[in-house]
Amino acid sequence: MFLIHKLIAQPRLIALLSGVIFPLAIAPFFLWPIVIISLMGLLFSLHSSSAKEAAIRTWLFGFGKFSAGVSWIYVSMHDHGGTPAILAILMVGLFAAFLATFPAIFMYFFQRFYNQASTPPLVSMLAFSALWFAYEWFRSWFMTGFPWLFAGDAQLHTWLNGWAPILSVYGLSFFTALTAAALYFSIRKQKPIYLAFLAVWPIGFLLQNISWTEATGKLKVSAVQGNIPQEIKWLPQQRLPTVNAYLAQTRQHWDSDLVLWPETAVTALKDHFQAYLDTLNEEALNNETALITGIPFRYTEGPFRGEYHNSILAIGMGEGLYHKQKLVPFGEYIPLEQAIRGLLPFFDLPMSSFKQGDKDQALLKMEKGNTLFLIAPFICYEIVYPEFVADMASESDLLITISNDAWFGNSLGPKQHMAIAQMRALETQRYLLRSTNTGITALVNHQGEIIKQLPTQQRATLTAMAEARQGSTPFMIMGLWPLLSLSLFILMLGFKRRQP
Numbered sequence: 001m002f003l004i005h006k007l008i009a010q011p012r013l014i015a016l017l018s019g020v021i022f023p024l025a026i027a028p029f030f031l032w033p034i035v036i037i038s039l040m041g042l043l044f045s046l047h048s049s050s051a052k053e054a055a056i057r058t059w060l061f062g063f064g065k066f067s068a069g070v071s072w073i074y075v076s077m078h079d080h081g082g083t084p085a086i087l088a089i090l091m092v093g094l095f096a097a098f099l100a101t102f103p104a105i106f107m108y109f110f111q112r113f114y115n116q117a118s119t120p121p122l123v124s125m126l127a128f129s130a131l132w133f134a135y136e137w138f139r140s141w142f143m144t145g146f147p148w149l150f151a152g153d154a155q156l157h158t159w160l161n162g163w164a165p166i167l168s169v170y171g172l173s174f175f176t177a178l179t180a181a182a183l184y185f186s187i188r189k190q191k192p193i194y195l196a197f198l199a200v201w202p203i204g205f206l207l208q209n210i211s212w213t214e215a216t217g218k219l220k221v222s223a224v225q226g227n228i229p230q231e232i233k234w235l236p237q238q239r240l241p242t243v244n245a246y247l248a249q250t251r252q253h254w255d256s257d258l259v260l261w262p263e264t265a266v267t268a269l270k271d272h273f274q275a276y277l278d279t280l281n282e283e284a285l286n287n288e289t290a291l292i293t294g295i296p297f298r299y300t301e302g303p304f305r306g307e308y309h310n311s312i313l314a315i316g317m318g319e320g321l322y323h324k325q326k327l328v329p330f331g332e333y334i335p336l337e338q339a340i341r342g343l344l345p346f347f348d349l350p351m352s353s354f355k356q357g358d359k360d361q362a363l364l365k366m367e368k369g370n371t372l373f374l375i376a377p378f379i380c381y382e383i384v385y386p387e388f389v390a391d392m393a394s395e396s397d398l399l400i401t402i403s404n405d406a407w408f409g410n411s412l413g414p415k416q417h418m419a420i421a422q423m424r425a426l427e428t429q430r431y432l433l434r435s436t437n438t439g440i441t442a443l444v445n446h447q448g449e450i451i452k453q454l455p456t457q458q459r460a461t462l463t464a465m466a467e468a469r470q471g472s473t474p475f476m477i478m479g480l481w482p483l484l485s486l487s488l489f490i491l492m493l494g495f496k497r498r499q500p
Contacts, residue, residue, distance in 0.1 A: 011044070011045040011046075011047075011049065011057055012045070012056070012057055012060055014041055014044060014045045015041070015042060015045035015046075015057040015058065015060045015061040015064075016060040016061065016063070016064045017041065017064065018037075018038045018039075018040075018041030018042050018045065018061055018064070019038065019042075019060065019061035019062060019063065019064030019065035019066075019068075020064035020065070020067070020068050021034050021037070021038050021041075022034070022035060022038040022064070022065040022068070022069065022149070023065065023068045023069035023149065023412070025038065025151075025153075025154035026069075026149065026153045026154050026416060026419065027153070027156075027412075027415045027416045027418065027419035027420075028412065028415040028416075028419075030154070030156070030157060030419075032154040032155060032157070032158055034154075035151050035154040035176055035180075036176065036179055036180045036183065037180075038065075038180075039132075039151065039176070039177055039180035039181075040180045040183060040184045041061075042057075042058065042061050042107075043128065043180065043181060043184045044184065045057045045061070046058070046107065046110075046111055046115060047188075048117070049111060050111070051108050051109075051111045051112035052108070053111075054107050054108055054110070054111030054112075054115075055104040055105070055107060055108040055111075056104070057107075058100075058103050058104040058106075058107035058108075059100045059101065059103075059104035060100075061100075061103065062096075062099060062100030062101070062102070062103045062104060063096050063097055063100040065100075065149060066095070066096035066099045066100060066149065067092070067093060067096040069148075069149045069412070069416075070092070070095065070096065070099075070148065070149070070413075071092060071411070071412065072408045072409075072411035072412045072413030072414075072416075073091075073092050073095065073408075073413070074088050074089065074092050074411075075407070075408045075409045075411045075413070076407040076408055077091060077092070079409060099139070099146065102135055102138060102139045102142075103132075103135050105135075106131045106132070106134060106135040106138075107131070107135075109131065110124075110127060110128055110131045113127075113494075113495055114127035114128070114131075114491075114494055114495075115127070115128070121185040121188075121189050121191070121194065122194075123494040124181070124185065125178065125181040125182060125185055125194065125197070126178070126181075126490045126494060127490060127491060127494045128177055128178075128180075128181045129174050129175075129177040129178040129181060129487075129490075130174070130486070130487035130488075130490040130491050131487075131491070132151065132173060132174070132177035133170055133171075133173055133174040133177070133483060133487055134487055136150050136151070136152075136170060136173050137170055137480065137483075137484075140385065140386075144326070144327075144329060145385065147384045147385055147386065148384060148416070148420070149416075150169050150170070150172075150173050151172070151173040151176040151177060152164075152168075152169035152170060152171070152172030152173035152174075152175075152176060152423075153169060153172075153416075153419060153420065153423065154176065155172040155175075155176060156419055156422060156423055156426070156448060158201075158204075159201045159202065159204045159205040159208070160172050160175055160176070160200070160201060160204045161204065161208065161426060161448065162203070162204035162205060162206065162207030162208035162209075162210075163175065163200070163203075163204045163207060164423065164426045164427050164448070164475075165207075165210075165212050165426065165427055165428075165429055165473035165474060165475055166207070166473070166474040166475055167474075167475060167482065167483055168386045168387075168390070168427050168475045168480070168483075169386055169423050169427065170386065170480060170483055171483055174483060174487075175200045175201075175204075178197050178200070179197070179198060179200075179201075182194045182195055182196075182197040182198060183195070208447075211429070211446075212429050212471060212472070212473040212474065213428075213429040213430065213446060213469040213470060213471035213472070213473065214469060214470060214471055215467040215468070215469055216397065216467075216468050216469060216470045217368075217371060217373070217397070217467070217468040218465055218466070218467060218468070219257045219258055219368065219373065219398065219465070219466045219467075219468055220255070220256045220257045220258075220463065220464075220465055220466075221256060221257065221258045221259075221260065221433050221443065221463070221464060221465075221466045222250075222253040222256040222258070222259045222260065222461055222462060222463045223259075223260045223433055223434065223435035223441045223442075223443070223454075223461065223462045224246055224249050224250060224253075224259065224260065224261050224262070224265075224435060224461050225262070225435065225436060225437065225438070225439060225441040225454050225458070225459065225460050225461065225462070226242065226245055226246050226249075226261075226262065226265060226437055226459060227437065227438050227457060227458055227459040227460075228242050228245070228406075228437055228438075229406075230404075230406040230407060230437075230438075233264075233267060233404075233406070233437070234267055238267070239266075239267050239268045239273075242265070242266075242267060243265070243266055243273075243276065245459070246261055246265055246293075247280065249459070249461045250291065250461075252461065253461055253463055254283075254284075254287035254289050255287075255289075256289060256463060257289065257290065257317075257366070257368050258289070258290045258291075258292065258318070258366060258375075258433070259284075259289055259290070259291045259292070260292050260293075260400055260402065260433055260435040261291070261292065261293035261294060261402070261435060262293075262294055262402045262403065262404055262435045262436050262437045262441075263294035263310070263379055263380050263402040263403050263404040263436070263437070264294045264295065264296060264310070264404060265293050265294050265295070265402075265437070266293055266294070266295040266296075267296070268295075268296075269295075269296050269297065269298045269308075270295050270296070270297045270298070270311070270313065271298055271300050273295070277313075277315065280315065280316075281315040281316055283316075284315055284316025284317065284318075285316050285317065287316075288316075288317055289316050289317055290314060290315075290316050290317040290318030290366035290367070291314070291315050291316045291318060292312060292313070292314045292315075292318055292364065292366075292375070292377070292400065293312070293313055293315075294310070294311070294312055294313075294379065294402045294404075295311055295312075295313050296308060296309070296310060296311065296354075297309045297310075297311040297313075297321070297323065304355075307355045308353055308354050308355060309323035309324065309354055309355055309357055310323070310324040310327070310354045310379055311323050311324065311357075311379075312364065312377045312379060312400075312402065314364045314365070314366065314375075317366055317367045317368070318364060318365065318366040318367075318375075319364070319365045319366070320362060320363065320364035320365055322357070322361055322364060322377045322379075323355075323356075323357025323358065323361065324354065324356075324357050324379040324380075324382060325356055325357045325358075325359065325361075325382065325388075326381055326382040326385060326388065327354055327356055327381075328380070328381050363375060363376055363377070363392070363395060363396055364376075364377050364400075373397040373398065373468055374395055374396045374397050374398075375396060375397065375398050375399075375400055376389075376392040376393045376396035376398070376399050376400070376430075377400050377401075377402075378392070378399065378400070378401040378402075379401070379402055379403070380401070380402070380403040380404065380405075382401070383401045383403075383417075383420060383421045383424055384417070384420050386423075386424065386427060386475075387479060387480065389424045389427070389428065390427060390428055390473075390475055390476045390479070391476075393424075393428040393430055393476065394472055394476050396430065397430075397468035397469065397470065398430060398431055398432075398433065398466060398468055398469075399424065399425060399428065399430045399431065399432040399433070400432070400433045400434070400435075401421055401432065401433075401434050401435075402434070402435050402436070403417065403434070403435075403436045403437075404436065404437045404438075405417060405436055405437070405438065405439070405440070406436075406437045406438040410456070410457070414436075414438075414439060414440055414456070415440065417440075418434070418440040418442065418450075421434055421444065422444050422448040422449070422450065423448060425444040425445070425446060425447075425448050426446075426447060426448030427473065427475050427476075428446075428473060428475075428476060429446040429447075429469060429471070429473050430446055430469050431443065431444065431445055431446055431466040431467050431468075431469065432444040433466060438456060438457055439454060439455070439456025439457060439458075440453060440454075440456060441453070441454040441460075441462050442454070442462070443462060443464045443466060445467070446467065446469055451464065452464040
């Protein structure tokens with residue numbers, strides 16, 4: 001009992017511990033009640049504090065959350081990037097410290113204007129939810145964005161997921177924060193009436209039965225997982241053996257309508273590898289199959305001569321070339337390149353000088369019989385952006401995403417990445433086919449459920465039936481305007497209603 005009282009008297013420690021447990025609510029653990037406990041712990045730590053102190057405590061919360069939740073970055077920096085262990089730990093800590101500033105800023109305004117002793121609890125509850133959503137949304141685009149570790153990601157398998165096609169993962173975050181605030185203030189103020197907000201949960205359960213899109217056809221799809229060790233993947237002498245390994249697996253699945261290879265499965269530039277691609281294209285055509293692969297691309301002429309892109313190429317019964325738009329800082333391009341190139345091996349990784357692809361690129365196409373299917377392609381990190389995916393998915397029949405999560409080994413990163421991809425399938429009610437080098441390779445249905453998955457760290461090929469689907473979810477039509485408008489209304493009305 002003494003220890004409990006001692007802990008309660010340390011609000012900064014409570015804030016830190018509340019942040020540390022946050023990642024347990026999302027993949028691969030999915031202990032979703034923990035996210036509510038985590039946010040309740042944050043609210044408890046903010047009680048009776050000044051706005052400045054609230055920012056400090058929330059920064060500690062964020063530091064704990066991101067230090068634990070993105071610890072997998074260490075694997076890419078140390079195991080594959082050659083960065084000394086101590087320095088890699090320091091850099092992960094600096095990254096977590098930077099990310100922690102975002103919730104700290106928003107909770108400063110929460111405490112300053114919406115959570116004083118004289119503030120009506122209803123105002124505090126709604127303002128907390130609105131500002132939590134605003135914080136996650138801001139973090140998703142500021143300085144290219146890092147839309148990872150959202151509170152709504154914990155609700156992938158709960159009743160709240162019925163709201164995802166309407167309000168996206170951001171809406172799930174809003175309702176998660178509202179749930180935590182309703183529970184916290186009902187206990188603190190001893191007013192069970194606040195629990196009425198928990199009605200969003202059974203409503204979400206009922207919404208799960210609504211199909212916003214409809215099936216328009218069937219496709220037999222295959223996703224090849226090459227399991228090429230990261231340490232040899234980019235060696236020049238490994239290029240041909242790697243492609244031959246993928247081709248050997250593919251030849252067992254030419255009866256599929258679509259075969260998908262992972263990100264940079266072909267490690268040679270397209271213009272260097274064109275003769276091989278021509279042969280591969282002919283074989284795919286003879287088998288009436290679309291083959292889609294990741295490949296680095298270089299412009300050899302024209303105004304963009306010399307530019308490199310991380311790309312997806314469709315051949316055979318497929319057609320199209322897509323250049324990645326959402327690049328990973330320090331992985332695919334180096335900010336302040338002239339100043340920091342060469343300081344660490346991690347800053348000189350293979351293919352870390354890519355250029356951003358243009359907006360409004362055409363979707364990939366594939367034919368089956370006399371039917372044309374449009375495919376929305378996403379390379380690795382791009383799948384984590386809800387609005388970006390929804391925009392590209394609007395005219396598509398199927399989503400595909402390719403990745404090379406071998407950079408992160410068997411850490412939390414690939415598992416979190418897979419769950420985020422599932423959320424995109426749920427928001428758009430589209431089937432999603434995912435091909436990776438070492439895992440997780442899977443087919444996800446329009447309800448965000450994995451219907452087939454390969455074991456990780458193995459060379460194998462997934463084959464299953466996917467649905468082509470058409471139609472738009474409310475989120476695809478309206479975007480974030482409903483949530484942004486609601487949050488702005490709450491904050492303006494709450495500011496007006498607050499008591500001096």
